[in-house]
Amino acid sequence: MPTPTKGARLGGSPAHESLILKNLATSLFEHGRITTTQTRAKRLQPVAERLISKAKRGDLHNIRQIAKTVHNKTPRRPDEPGDANTILHRLITEIAPAMADRQGGYTRITKVGNRKGDNAPMAVIELVLEPVSPKQAVVREAEKAAKKSAPKAAAVEAPVEAPADEAVTEVAAEESAKQD
Known part of the structure; x- marks a missing residue:
């Protein structure tokens, strides 16, 4: 059985x-x-x-x-x-x-x-x-792509921010030197 x-x-x-x-x-x-x-x-x-x-x-x-x-x-x-x-x-x-x-x-x-x-x-x-509206499908695909690229973009942006800050301070230092 x-x-x-x-x-x-x-x-x-x-x-x-x-x-x-x-x-x-x-x-x-x-x-x-x-x-x-x-x-x-x-x-x-x-x-x-x-x-x-x-x-x-x-x-x-x-x-x-x-x-x-x-x-x-x-x-x-x-x-x-x-x-x-x-x-x-x-x-x-x-x-x-x-x-x-x-x-x-x-x-x-x-x-x-x-x-x-x-x-x-x-x-x-x-x-x-x-009917499935094409606008909803495009929005959903864009949201999925944004979610997938968000962790990658954050990882790429983190190292880029540090040199950008240094460049800003260098530009500010040059401007202050020109004013003196």
């Missing part, structure tokens, strides 16, 4: 935990945001982000891997009938292209307080569909 993995699982058995995560991922892609417990949201986030990364690649192998996880059902919206509007199709044709410029961080978890019945901490997990 194989030894089970350590730590608590959602729903008890490993099979039930994976089923819960598959259902949560399907609901997330169907509705765009779901309210669940913080623990489930934290466990769902890496699963959903991996699925979106696979959908962005878009080749047949990755689509089949996504199909193993996402339940391919039609949405519950009456205005979108037909098989072309399944959750899998929506993930590949709508969600993945919206995330094309984003390198990661496809989902966002927001804590919303505790549930009334059992006081369980709740959270909203949602897809981040806002």
Whole structure:
């Protein structure tokens, strides 16, 4: 008999935990945001982000891997009938292209307080569909470059300051000699 993995699982058995995560991922892609417990949201986030990364690649192998996880059902919206509007199709044709410029961080978890019945901490997990502005990306890259160069610049500036002080005192001495 194989030894089970350590730590608590959602729903008890490993099979039930994976089923819960598959259902949560399907609901997330169907509705765009779901309210669940913080623990489930934290466990769902890496699963959903991996699925979106696979959908962005878009080749047949990755689509089949996504199909193993996402339940391919039609949405519950009456205005979108037909098989072309399944959750899998929506993930590949709508969600993945919206995330094309984003390198990661496809989902966002927001804590919303505790549930009334059992006081369980709740959270909203949602897809981040806002486009990445190029200005933010440039600012972040500049901040990273400044952080990397700051220790190097401080080390380079320290020896340069001492000769600069001597040069200033020499210039001041020459000026005072000219005035006499």
